[in-house]
Amino acid sequence: MTAVTNTSAFHRLRTNADYQAAYARSVQDPEGFWAAQAEEFTWKKKWDRVLDWNFDAPDVKWFVGGQLNITENCLDRHLAMRGDKTAILWEGNDPNEATQHITYTQLHERVCRYANVLKRNGVKKGDRVCIYMPMIPELAVAVLACARIGAIHSVVFAGFSAQSIADRVQDADAAYVLTSDGMMRGAKKGPVKAIVDEALKSCPGVKKVIVTKRTGDAVAMSDGRDVWLHDELKHVDADCPAEPMDSENVLFILYTSGSTGKPKGVVHTCGGYMVYADYTFRNVFQYEENDVYWCTADVGWVTGHSYIIYGPLLAGATSLMFEGIPTYPDAGRFWQVIDKHKVSIFYTAPTAIRSLMAQGLDFVKPYALSSLKVIGSVGEPINEEAWHWYKEHIGHNRCPIVDTWWQTETGGILISSLAGVTDEKPSYAAWPLPGVQPVLLTPDGKEIAENDVEGLLAIKFPWPSIIRTTYGDHERCRQTYFSSYKGYYFTGDGARRDAEGRYRIIGRVDDVINVSGHRFGTAEIENAINESEWVVESAVVGYPHDIKGQVIYAYVITDKRIDDADKARAEILATVTKVIGPIAKPDKIQFVSGLPKTRSGKIMRRILRKVAENELGSLGDTSTLLDPTVVDEIKAGRV
Numbered sequence: 001m002t003a004v005t006n007t008s009a010f011h012r013l014r015t016n017a018d019y020q021a022a023y024a025r026s027v028q029d030p031e032g033f034w035a036a037q038a039e040e041f042t043w044k045k046k047w048d049r050v051l052d053w054n055f056d057a058p059d060v061k062w063f064v065g066g067q068l069n070i071t072e073n074c075l076d077r078h079l080a081m082r083g084d085k086t087a088i089l090w091e092g093n094d095p096n097e098a099t100q101h102i103t104y105t106q107l108h109e110r111v112c113r114y115a116n117v118l119k120r121n122g123v124k125k126g127d128r129v130c131i132y133m134p135m136i137p138e139l140a141v142a143v144l145a146c147a148r149i150g151a152i153h154s155v156v157f158a159g160f161s162a163q164s165i166a167d168r169v170q171d172a173d174a175a176y177v178l179t180s181d182g183m184m185r186g187a188k189k190g191p192v193k194a195i196v197d198e199a200l201k202s203c204p205g206v207k208k209v210i211v212t213k214r215t216g217d218a219v220a221m222s223d224g225r226d227v228w229l230h231d232e233l234k235h236v237d238a239d240c241p242a243e244p245m246d247s248e249n250v251l252f253i254l255y256t257s258g259s260t261g262k263p264k265g266v267v268h269t270c271g272g273y274m275v276y277a278d279y280t281f282r283n284v285f286q287y288e289e290n291d292v293y294w295c296t297a298d299v300g301w302v303t304g305h306s307y308i309i310y311g312p313l314l315a316g317a318t319s320l321m322f323e324g325i326p327t328y329p330d331a332g333r334f335w336q337v338i339d340k341h342k343v344s345i346f347y348t349a350p351t352a353i354r355s356l357m358a359q360g361l362d363f364v365k366p367y368a369l370s371s372l373k374v375i376g377s378v379g380e381p382i383n384e385e386a387w388h389w390y391k392e393h394i395g396h397n398r399c400p401i402v403d404t405w406w407q408t409e410t411g412g413i414l415i416s417s418l419a420g421v422t423d424e425k426p427s428y429a430a431w432p433l434p435g436v437q438p439v440l441l442t443p444d445g446k447e448i449a450e451n452d453v454e455g456l457l458a459i460k461f462p463w464p465s466i467i468r469t470t471y472g473d474h475e476r477c478r479q480t481y482f483s484s485y486k487g488y489y490f491t492g493d494g495a496r497r498d499a500e501g502r503y504r505i506i507g508r509v510d511d512v513i514n515v516s517g518h519r520f521g522t523a524e525i526e527n528a529i530n531e532s533e534w535v536v537e538s539a540v541v542g543y544p545h546d547i548k549g550q551v552i553y554a555y556v557i558t559d560k561r562i563d564d565a566d567k568a569r570a571e572i573l574a575t576v577t578k579v580i581g582p583i584a585k586p587d588k589i590q591f592v593s594g595l596p597k598t599r600s601g602k603i604m605r606r607i608l609r610k611v612a613e614n615e616l617g618s619l620g621d622t623s624t625l626l627d628p629t630v631v632d633e634i635k636a637g638r639v
């Protein structure tokens with residue numbers, strides 16, 4: 001092993017040699033390695049042990065016995081040196097609306113005041129708080145206010161339906177909801193509070209709803225339950241000490257879809273998540289003090305948690321928060337915002353790159369983009385064409401691209417090149433970060449030692465922000481991630497390792513569909529479709545799409561009473577929108593009289609996928625089907 005004498009090399013990896021040395025140490029002495037990172041933070045009480053772990057239970061604990069508050073590290077710690085520096089740079093949906101520059105001092109004060117509003121309304125340490133808000137500063141403030149007092153935030157993306165909110169509120173037994181009156185989105189306004197009201201009809205456990213005014217639209221306020229944030233703020237002061245939290249106390253729950261059942265609440269805890277979000281933010285993006293950093297995700301997804309709020313604020317960065325959409329007022333908006341605020345690090349999703357690529361270069365050319373230093377990608381595989389377009393037309397062949405692979409469950413980036421430090425290769429996420437020990441497995445669980453191979457991607461050692469449990473159902477966590485291959489965390493992804501050891505993520509190997517970087521389980525969508533009045537049964541598969549990566553193809557058996565296919569289709573789309581949200585709507589619906597099932601009743605999705613992809617000649621063995629004739633009907637009826 002290369003000896004590392006300069007410990008700062010562990011914190012900031014500047015050269016490939018730094019990376020190699022840090023990686024080697026992180027494998028040989030993971031506890032020493034992560035303790036050195038953790039020393040950087042403000043702890044209320046130092047840990048007794050760095051790591052306890054066991055992947056069978058699973059039971060993973062980092063910085064055991066330590067106490068901290070993540071907001072003290074995001075805010076208070078920076079006040080002396082960076083009090084006047086912009087923490088959140090907020091850009092509204094409408095380019096003519098004034099930008100907000102919220103300094104670290106101001107953000108600290110707003111978080112403390114909001115935290116006092118939470119306390120005033122009865123929120124206590126350990127309580128679950130559901131946050132359903134558009135991308136306004138109060139969303140970040142609300143998240144941090146929960147963390148300040150040790151309440152557990154559960155952010156629900158503001159594109160999800162009332163029923164999705166209700167499911168999540170009930171699953172987490174949340175007694176508080178933080179929301180806004182409405183939202184601005186492109187040329188339109190949209191309801192927010194009204195959707196919460198609908199959801200809460202089936203959530204009698206909710207005691208308080210705190211509403212931020214954004215659009216000024218009239219909303220119903222339920223007496224005794226709903227309060228306006230601006231009224232509440234009149235009654236509180238700016239003094240709110242940070243609650244001491246055990247390293248392994250829950251910081252947040254974030255729901256994500258799996259291959260079975262309803263979305264599950266992924267649980268992250270305070271200490272390890274903090275250390276890992278900070279370390280990966282600084283190193284992957286090679287963040288420097290004066291950078292202006294912009295991640296275009298929504299805070300409703302894990303990318304927004306780790307790389308709009310926690311990672312950047314832990315590093316004392318300026319994090320740009322954007323309320324709008326990439327195509328309003330036109331498809332040049334991202335590039336206009338980059339020039340306007342001299343953004344130096346830009347992090348977005350392949351689906352956004354592909355859709356803007358499709359709009360043509362006329363929307364890019366007016367902008368210099370000369371402030372950019374690093375550009376990143378996340379959420380789905382980035383195809384080579386999009387990678388090259390991004391590199392050339394946005395990065396001007398000058399900016400390294402980081403293709404960051406990770407998951408809601410991993411809390412932070414696990415595989416990525418380090419911008420300009422380790423090499424990059426189109427469509428490869430490339431190198432495991434220090435502390436991450438990926439393996440490729442055969443379907444029967446054997447580690448593949450060679451390079452230049454494909455296999456199932458698993459991780460054999462815990463990193464600090466690994467999922468701890470699925471809320472309220474630890475067995476589900478064990479089953480989903482730790483039981484398929486004993487002794488490993490199984491990612492659900494397939495990957496290729498090239499001759500030198502770089503990883504390329506191929507995609508999900510389970511029944512999860514990734515539409516524009518959003519994850520859905522086939523069962524979840526089928527259940528939604530099946531709620532439509534005339535639907536008897538359905539099966540959905542993902543199939544490739546030029547812009548969205550994957551889209552949903554649904555095979556549906558309807559009741560004989562409906563003979564108007566257009567009406568049935570419209571009803572199905574409306575039902576999916578109602579049950580999950582518009583982002584889960586199938587692109588194609590094919591009505592069938594039967595589904596290809598084995599004698600044991602299992603749907604052979606392989607066949608359905610092939611038909612959706614129009615690979616009709618290679619359906620494989622269909623002899624185990626209960627009724628092979630349905631295949632001909634399905635082929636003939638392809639839409």
Ligand code: WT7
Pocket residue numbers: 256302303377378379380381382403404405406407408409429491492493505506507508514517518519
């Ligand atoms: C799934 C996780 C991590 C934040 C956003 C998505 C896919 C994610 C990449 C990438 C190829 C990727 C994987 C993964 N994915 N990043 N850089 N290259 N695939 O989080 O909703 O939890 O989804 O997204 O399939 O398992 P998520």
